Amino acid sequence: MRPPPDQNPAPAECTRCDELRDEERRAEAALDTSRATDCRVLLRRHPHPREILDRIGEAHPALTPDPGVGLWEREVRLLQRDSVRVRSLAERILGQGIAYLVTAMEKPGNDMGPGFEVDQGVHQVILDTPVYFALCAAYNGGRYKHHAPLIQRRRDGIVLRTADLIAANGFAVDWELWEVDASDCGPCDDKVPDSH
Numbered sequence: 575m576r577p578p579p580d581q582n583p584a585p586a587e588c589t590r591c592d593e594l595r596d597e598e599r600r601a602e603a604a605l606d607t608s609r610a611t612d613c614r615v616l617l618r619r620h621p622h623p624r625e626i627l628d629r630i631g632e633a634h635p636a637l638t639p640d641p642g643v644g645l646w647e648r649e650v651r652l653l654q655r656d657s658v659r660v661r662s663l664a665e666r667i668l669g670q671g672i673a674y675l676v677t678a679m680e681k682p683g684n685d686m687g688p689g690f691e692v693d694q695g696v697h698q699v700i701l702d703t704p705v706y707f708a709l710c711a712a713y714n715g716g717r718y719k720h721h722a723p724l725i726q727r728r729r730d731g732i733v734l735r736t737a738d739l740i741a742a743n744g745f746a747v748d749w750e751l752w753e754v755d756a757s758d759c760g761p762c763d764d765k766v767p768d769s770h
């Protein structure tokens with residue numbers, strides 16, 4: 575018989591944490607203490623989408639009505655129920671969707687847009703409307719950040735530029751999920767104020 579599904583599986587390994595730890599080790603081996611210190615600071619500051627959602631869920635218990643199911647787990651299950659049926663893929667897509675939304679809010683004024691794959695994670699969060707409001711409260715100064723797509727997908731390289739912006743904001747980038755849409759790009763635009 576198969577074991578019951580894990581209620582709270584451990585987070586996937588973080589490629590950015592691994593890179594920073596490797597770089598810290600190389601810097602220490604080269605006696606470059608200032609670079610090693612920089613790496614430790616970056617490691618401490620570097621954001622993780624799962625922690626971002628779970629912190630919001632813990633601060634607002636009404637967002638997680640199912641007993642024992644935290645906010646990250648809730649959004650993964652909703653995404654699995656409605657569109658991305660493979661759990662590991664749902665987690666990857668949700669993580670990049672959160673990284674996108676938080677970066678769009680923290681770094682306003684950039685032309686940003688996800689491709690089809692990551693947009694599924696973005697839409698999942700926006701559809702759980704009180705969760706999206708709580709994210710706006712935490713990362714957009716309490717102002718609602720609109721999501722206002724164009725009809726036509728853009729083909730101007732915006733998807734990979736967006737992934738670069740997310741990386742520059744400290745998030746791990748799951749490049750496969752961005753590269754798959756690199757040539758067919760995203761429909762997002764900043765046509766209304768404070769939108770993505």
Ligand SMILES: [Zn+2]
Pocket residue numbers: 588589590591592620621622746
């Ligand atoms: Zn990490």
